[in-house]
Amino acid sequence: MDIGFIGLGQMGRAMAANLVKAGHKVRVWNRSRGPVDELVKLGATPAATPADAFRGDAVVTMLANDAAVRDIILGNRLLDGARGTVHVNCATISAALAQELTGLHEAAGIGYVAAPVFGRPDMAEAGKLNVVVAGKPDAVSRVAPLFDAIGQKAWPLGDDPVRANVLKIAGNFMIAAALETMGEATALARAYGVETAAFLDILTNTLFASPVYKGYGAIIAEKRYEPAGFPLPLGFKDVGLALAASQDAHVPMPFAGVLRDSFLDALAQGSAEKDWASIAEVSHRRAGLDRKS
Amino acid sequence: MDIGFIGLGQMGRAMAANLVKAGHKVRVWNRSRGPVDELVKLGATPAATPADAFRGDAVVTMLANDAAVRDIILGNRLLDGARGTVHVNCATISAALAQELTGLHEAAGIGYVAAPVFGRPDMAEAGKLNVVVAGKPDAVSRVAPLFDAIGQKAWPLGDDPVRANVLKIAGNFMIAAALETMGEATALARAYGVETAAFLDILTNTLFASPVYKGYGAIIAEKRYEPAGFPLPLGFKDVGLALAASQDAHVPMPFAGVLRDSFLDALAQGSAEKDWASIAEVSHRRAGLDRKS
Amino acid sequence: MDIGFIGLGQMGRAMAANLVKAGHKVRVWNRSRGPVDELVKLGATPAATPADAFRGDAVVTMLANDAAVRDIILGNRLLDGARGTVHVNCATISAALAQELTGLHEAAGIGYVAAPVFGRPDMAEAGKLNVVVAGKPDAVSRVAPLFDAIGQKAWPLGDDPVRANVLKIAGNFMIAAALETMGEATALARAYGVETAAFLDILTNTLFASPVYKGYGAIIAEKRYEPAGFPLPLGFKDVGLALAASQDAHVPMPFAGVLRDSFLDALAQGSAEKDWASIAEVSHRRAGLDRKS
């Protein structure tokens, strides 16, 4: 397929590379030049402008957040000149923007598929992402080959793109809730003499033996918060997406409220450079555990 | 070994049976007669009184809660006549009682090992429990063969018995937090058109592919709350153990506070007969989801 | 003084009338014509455009929210042609917009005073508002006579306008917290047979004998939620201002998080037309009190 690709951050770079490897013709654009050159070495074609990338059989965008999507896609009026293509939006964006974009693509006559991904950069490189896909069936079927290249599995969620975005938002909320849960549980355990590493070793190898708990459990056990795999402010932004989506839909989420405060507490103590798993430290600090020992 | 066993509920029965199968000589006592007869058929010996069971190389007790432990073990003054044995207490009890029992056993000259277990009755039958073990090294080593019979693994936590109990309490808190997390996340998703079953199918087969999330996720997706595998009031009792332990040790646990309210909300709506996973319903009800659809 | 006045809602109308009564020359503008005519009868002069009102010795604006302020003041570029006047902004706006406006006025060479008010329409009519005032001393002193006309007291808060706005936001948060407090306390009391009216009669005539508790306590006791004195969605907007301001400044506010959920719960049950005091009903409903009795 003839594919445009916009947004070559850590994740986008790996995904675009996998599309090239899978034999697709890929035109790439990025705000900074470095990643473009990298992809060109692998066989991609550089696009001179975002508009030059936003055409073809499909265009994949992997942008950082609502602001970047608004700025690049809407700011450059990319939808105006792209009739006939299918836009595959992999960004983690707000439910509100997701709904707005659905309407704008429909009005512009462009196929629109929301396809947020779960997985860290190493999984992106290995083509092992989990991709959650929602959009009109014809649009989805046209871009199906792309998901084979970038993911281990595409999970279909029906016609309405916002569903995929909300699933991603709710999934990230679940990760944050797991972090807070481990923080509180290990603080309690430690207050009674159980070391955090011993505690998490047992729980994450038995009842909670899943990627999220094992991966973040190890980070918490080893206090491996810097350099940050996923910086705390980005995690807070994602919790904010859950808070905003729940507010618009009138869904009380008391755990999300607690998360808000834990992130603010961590930020107020100067943890902006740390991994978001470091919200676990908030519980230990509030319990005076470091003060006591 | 010559083993006494007190407490033949669903879990205790399966554990005692596995001890018999493993070749141990097991004297059993239970408040009601039925389970005793059952075990006798398998090869156990009936004990006429709790005191008759509370002797030998080791005695395992698997009682329901603090009240039952106080009533049977302390009420019958079992520690007075049991010098030389090792008491293996598998019950989920409060941190406060755990500390009290440690002192009482020491004063009575009886070995004391806290060995709470993780796993449902089917895992108990299969001898696949995870056993968390804490106590003096000599006591622990004397009863090690028992854990081979009842569990897939014994996780050592050091000398102080209370540690094993607090780990169990904190572990149960983590399960309850996972239930609330799934409740809130699925309420949010559903408000945007994502069905609970589809949502949990994706999350519990990827990031959260662990026994707790998969098992309870399926119960929530199918609303399979009755008959209850673990009734809501028992789950609330366990959350209460976390609240009590955290209070004594001055550990703020905001998630535990939210859990308290979700359980109370569920109980106030008449869910006492349902599985504790049904606290997920609280989030959906508060969001008016059943009202709307 | 020669005063412009923009925004003749229930509050603005009463404030403008008091300025006229106090002998000031008042030019009024409002989005709809009705209130303008009303004021003209009292002696005010109609302004043909917002710009026509936004000049003179001072201009008072009393607009509904951030959106209205942005739309009317910034949308019409009113600051461009008003050099020499002092803008007295009485609206309850976000901390972020307050900071932005301070910079814009400074750049435009216009005096800027934030002067949010506490009090209901009847207090506005009686000229009994409490006005919180912040701004550069020279600007504040130039507009001091206005506060004598509209309020019983002007409370000075220093040079930085945002302080007055944050005080207003934090004050409204305190009112909302009092509503939730009364909701939870009366639910607890009622569960033990104490009627809400009897409970609040005692507390609000003794320890809590203040305008907020007495006024809202009576509304809660009588369930006088409709017609709404201050509709629930507006109250939720104000809680949102506290959440936003606390987020920007990294201030954990767990009570504000609880308020968020209570408002969402009430909105999800269809209470959008009710007074914000009706969040007290959420506690009663969650406790199953209406279900039981």
Added chain:
Amino acid sequence: MDIGFIGLGQMGRAMAANLVKAGHKVRVWNRSRGPVDELVKLGATPAATPADAFRGDAVVTMLANDAAVRDIILGNRLLDGARGTVHVNCATISAALAQELTGLHEAAGIGYVAAPVFGRPDMAEAGKLNVVVAGKPDAVSRVAPLFDAIGQKAWPLGDDPVRANVLKIAGNFMIAAALETMGEATALARAYGVETAAFLDILTNTLFASPVYKGYGAIIAEKRYEPAGFPLPLGFKDVGLALAASQDAHVPMPFAGVLRDSFLDALAQGSAEKDWASIAEVSHRRAGLDRKS
């Protein structure tokens, strides 16, 4: 009247003195001797034993908590020999003990009136307490003269004694919620440059001009936490009474959950000697305000 009085702490002493002044014949008993001597100087008669005090037309007990009530009243089997008297229990006790005592008095044929009081020691000395009274009408009317002596007003709450105790518990919860509210609001204000004293001066002289907000607001503004007027651990005990009562009656109380954590946080930081108003410090500390400035 011929009155027994048990419990001469700071509050009890002042109440007993007012009964003497009002012309009643008062027999006093206290665990320690000092306060007894003091009262005798004022005209009271010393009682040799608790039983000697627990008889007459009425007996007033003003004990510290559930444990003291159980210990002195039940431990000494005072109800057994006191037929014909009316017991006026002024202590702040749990709802559960209140219900138990009602049954025990009924079984013993002794009149029982719950009469918890609101007011600090200075108000007790001035005979200005607010007394909340519940019990059978004949018992209440027999002891009515006592309330004239100790309080400015007796607030009747009907037949069931537990109601008065729950009102007291819920009232204390409201005070604690006001403290947390002021803590969060002043932290937010301070983050934007508004000093706590200025903030509380405005709010507690306008919307929140009530004894609780003015009194505690001044303590918070001046950080006058030591010596403690009401020590934090006692305040936490009272929040615990609300948590326990709400748990038994299935009443979710999210604000009470937040209070639990704020008190634990304060205790973990070593504030056990401070006034309970110092939970306001928790919000400031979590927001890093002292760290920043």
